[in-house]
Amino acid sequence: MTVLALLIVQLGHSQKILTWFTLGTTLSGEDPARPGFYQPIFSPELEKYNGQEVILTGYVIPVDFSNNTYALSKTPFANCFFCGKAGIETVVGLRFKNRQSKFLVDQFIVVKGILRLNKHPNGDFIYYLENAELHG
Incomplete structure (x- = not known):
């Protein structure tokens, strides 16, 4: 069975990539x-x-360890939008269901959560994954 087929079987119909x-x-x-x-x-x-509920892969950017605040980036930190190499559409805020251990900068993870589009960000992320959990 191919990796894609295994992933589809594992995901069922409730989660979208x-x-x-x-x-x-x-x-x-x-x-x-x-x-x-x-x-x-x-x-x-x-x-x-x-x-x-969606599944997304990316690189972790710790925002505030003490408040368990993280972002997931399309690219490693050196290429993220904070550094002027990409736009705000390349970073998703993560609101974890449970407190997480400290992630390393640029740690590649697979995460699942409820996607929320933030239509009026006022300096905040334009996307969030709520109730986020590590997947896999």
Whole structure:
């Protein structure tokens, strides 16, 4: 059995694999209610994932160890949006179900959680995985 077939059997129908390509379909536009401020414009394809349990892979960026706050990045830290190499669509905030041990910077993980699209980020992440757990 191929790896893909095993993954499909393991996942069943309740979890969807979310890709960075799909997250990258997000655009940015001026907020009509607040001129000069920008808001994400989520593609119809991405909107289908909102509120759904998804699986996503990426590199961990510890944001605040004491508050158990982490982000998941499409690329390692040296290439993430904090460093000017990518956009805000390449990082997802993680809200873990249970307190996590400290991750290493750039530790590659597979995580599952409920995707929440943040339409009015106000300096926050535009995506979150809520009730996140390590997967696999």
